[in-house]
Amino acid sequence: MPHQYIRKILEAKVYDVAVETPIHPAPFLSKRLNNTVLLKREDLQPVFSFKIRGAYNKIIQLTEEERAKGVVCASAGNHAQGVALASQHLGIHAVIVMPGTTPEIKYKACQARGAEVVLHGDTFDQALTYAQSLVEEKGLTFIHPYDDPYTIAGQGTIGMEILRQHTGQLDVVFIPVGGGGLAAGVATYIKYLRPDIKVVGVEYEESACLKAALEADERVVLPHVGLFADGVAVAQIGEETFKLCREYLDEVITVSADEICAAIKDIFDDTRSVCEPAGAVGLAGLKKYSTENQLSGQSLMAIASGANINFDRLRYVSERAELGEKREAIIAVTIPEEPGSFKQFCETLGKRNITEFNYRYHDARSARIFVGVQVHPDQMPVENLVGELREHGYPVANFTDNEMAKLHVRHMVGGHSKEVENEVVYRFEFPERPGALLNFLMKLGKRWNISMFHYRNHGAAYGRVAVGLDVPPEDRQHIAGFLEELGYHYCEETTNLAYQAFLG
Template sequence: MPEEILRRVLTAPVYDVASETALELAPLLSKRLQNQVWLKREDLQPVFSFKIRGAYNRMVHLSESERKAGVITASAGNHAQGVALSANKMGIDATIVMPRTTPPIKVNAVRRLGGNVVLEGDSFDEASRFAKALEVEKKLTYIHPYDDLDVIAGQGTIALEILRQHSKPFDVIFIPVGGGGLISGIASVIKQVSPSTRIIGIEPEDAASMTEALKAGERIVLDQVGIFADGVAVAQVGEIPFRIAQTCVDEMFTVTTDEICAAVKDIFEDTRAIAEPAGALSVAGMKKFVDKYAVSGLDMACVVSGANMNFDRLRHVSERTEIGEKREALFAVTIRETPGSFKKFCELLGNRRSITEFNYRYSDSKQAVVFVGVRTEGGHAEKQAILNSLHQHTYPVQDMSDNEMAKLHLRYMVGGHAKGVNNELLYRFEFPERPGALLKFLINMSEEWNISLFHYRNHGAAYGRVLIGVQVPPEQQADFEIYLKSLGYPFVNEQENPGYQLFLRPTH
C-alpha cells in the first residue's frame, strides 16, 4: 500500500491549485524546548488548509462522464473548500453538504468558491449520510475527505516538500490525525525515503479514534467525539489510512483542549499566524513528546494543518491557554468566615503571585469557599508548592485545574448554594449551536422535572456548552437518564463533581 501511495504522489498535479508551503524554523519554541522545531505551514494554502491537495488530486482523475454529472461531498469546512475550489477551476458542479452547526465563516467561504451548499444535520456523520443519499439519487461522484488513494496521495505531496526543503532527514515528524488521510499520505512517503524518521500522530483526547484503533488492532467507532478541534472530530478513521498507520506510524499522542490552546499561542508567538485547533495539534503533541522523553538536540517538524479559525473562538482559546501552558492553576479553598481570614488567606498566596480571578459569596456564618485562579510561572512545581502550603496551614483545598465543569462553567457563575432545592441532578451538555436545540431538550421533558440551574456560554464553536440542574424525584431518575440518552446530545453527570459540592449544591 505505501508503495502505491508513493507512486501516485510522484505524479500528483496538486500545484495546479495548491502552493508549495514554507518550512519555517520556530525560534522561540526551539530555544524553550532545546530542540530544532520546524513548522510546515499548510495554513498558508489558498483555502488555509492542506485539504486542497487531496481534493484536487482525486478530482483530476474523474472520467468525462463523472465530470459532467458533478461531484458531492460532506464536510464541516476545510475539505469542503478544497472540493469547491477544485470544482471551480475544473468547471464541475459541486454539491457540499455541511452540518447546520457549521460556522458561517466556513459556509460563506464555500459559497464564494462556487460550491452549492446544502445544510443538513447537526454533525458530520448526519451530513455524510445525507450526502451519500444524494449521491445515489442524483448519480453524483462522492469525493471522500480521507479514505481514498488519490486523496491520500495528494496529502502525501507535503512529504516530498519536507524532504526537499530540509538539508537532512528529520528525527521526528508530528502530524494531526482526524480521518487519517494526512498522516497516511506523509508516512507512506517518509518511511520509504527516510525509515529512521519517527512518525508521530496527534489527536485530541476526546477524539482519539486512531489511537484506540491501533490499540485494538481494528477500526473502532467512538461513542462520542469532542468537537473543539472540529477539523479532526472523526468517530472512525478511514480503512485505508488505518492499514497504512499500522505499519508506518511509530506512536500516537493525545492532547487536551488546554494543551491545544497553548499550542495555538505558541504558533502565534513564532509566526504571528493563528492556527485553528486542529492545525495546532502537532505542536501540542510535540511538546508532550519532548516532556515525556526528555529529548534535546533533535530536528523535529510539525505540520500546521490549517487556519480556518472563527474569530469569536479566540476568546475561549485565550481563556484556556494559561492552564494549557501550566501557567495558571485553579483552586477551591475553604476559609473561616471570621474577620481577617480573607486577608490572611491572600497573604499566604503571596504578593509576588498574580491572582487571575477570585470568586466568593457569603453563604455560611462559619466558613466560606472561594474559587481562585493563580498565575504559576513555575508550572506544575509551583502549583504543587501552593497546594503544599495551603495544606500545611490546614486549609481544605481542591485542585480544580483539570476540572472541565469548573473551567467551562463554574468560574463564571459562582454565586452560593441554593436554598430549599430538592432532588437536584446536575449534567453538563453539548448542544448544537442552532435554533431549536434547547427547545428539543425542553419540549418532551416531564412537567414534574424542574430546571433549577442553567448556565450557557457561546464559545464560537459548532456546539455550545451547557450546565443544567434539574429536580427529578428519586423514583423517576432512571426514566430521566433514558430521556437524556434519547436526545442524542453528549452529556456528563456532574453530581459528584467537587465544584458542585463546594459551590452550588443546595442546602436545606
C-alpha cells in the same frame, strides 16, 4: 504497497491550485523546550488548509463523463473548501453538504468559490448520508475527504516537500490525525525515503479513532466524538488510511483541548498566525511528547494543518490556553470568615498573580473562594502552590483538571436554595444552531423543574450546558431513559467536588 503510493505522490497534480508551503522555525518555543521546533505551514494554503491537495488530486483524475455530472462531498469545512476551489478551477459543478452547525465563515467560503452548499442535519454522519444519497439520485461523484488513494497521495506531497526543503537533522515529525489521510500520505513517503525519522500521529483525545483501532487491532466506531477540534472529529479511521497508518506511523499519542489551546497560542507567539484547533493538534503533540520523553537538542517538526477558525472561538481558546500551558491553577480554598482573612490569604500567595477571584459565603465561621492563580510548570508548579497553602492551614481542592469547574462553576459561584431538596446535576453537549438552546430547554423542561442552568456560547459547533434538575427520589429510576431520549451527549456531575463546594 509503498511503491504504489510513492509513485502516486510523485505524480500528484496538486500545484495547479496548491502552493509549496514554507517551513518556519518557532524560536520562542524552541528555546522553551530546548529543541529545534519547526512548523510546516499548511495554514498558508489558498484555502488555509492542506485539504486542497487531496481534493484536487482526486478530482483531476475524473473522466470527462464524471466531470460533466459534477461532484459531491460531505464536510464540516476544510475538505469542502478544497473541493470547491478544485471544482471551480476545473469548471466542475460541486455540491457541498455540510452539517447545519457549520460556522458561517466555512460555508460562505465555499459559496464564494461557486459551490452549491446544502446544510443538512446536525452531525457529519447525517451530512454524509445525505451526500451519498445524491450520488444515487443525481449521478454525482463522491469525493471522500480521506479514504481514497488519490486523496492520500495528494496529502502525501507534504512529506515530499518536507524532505526536499529540510535536508538537515530531523528527528521526529508530528502529524494531526482525523480520518487519517494526511498521516497516511506523509508517513508513507517519509518512512520510505527516511526510515530513520520517527513519525508520530497526534489525535484529539475525544476523537482518537486511530488509537482505538490500534488497541482493538481493527477499525472501530467511537460511541462519542468531541467536536472541539472539528477538523479531526472523525468517529472511525478510514479503511485504507488505517492500513497505512498502522504500518508507517511509529507511535500515536493524544492531546487534550487545553493542550491544543496552548499550542494555538504558541503558534501565534512565534508566527503571528492563528491556527484552528485541528491545525494545532500536531504541535500540541510535539510539546507533550518532547516533555514526557525529556527530549533535548533534537529537531522536531509539526504540521500546522489549518487556520479556518471562527473568530468567536478565540475567546474560549484564550481562556484555556494558560491552563493548557500549566500556567494557571484553578483552586478552591476555605478561609476564615473574619476581617483580614482575604489579606492574609493574598500574602500567603506571595508573588503569584491572581487571575480570578470568586467569593461565596459558607457559614459564620468560613468562606469559600474560587481562585485562579498564575503558576509556572517549572519554577512555581500548581502542586507546590497547593502544598504551601495546606502548610499554612488552608483546606484546598485543586480543580485545574476539573471540566465542570473550568466550563461552568467559575462563571456561576453562588449558593444552593434550601427549597431545592433533590438536585441532580448534568453536563450536556448539543448541536449549536439557531433555536438550539430553546429546543433543548423545551425538551428538558417538560418533566422536572430546572433548579440550575448555565450556558455559554463559545462560537463552536456545539453548546455546553450545566443543568440542575429537582428530581424526587421516586423518579430517579426514570432519569436515564429520559436523558437517552433527549439524544444529547451528557455526563452526571452531582458528586463533582467543584459543584459541591460552590453550588451544592
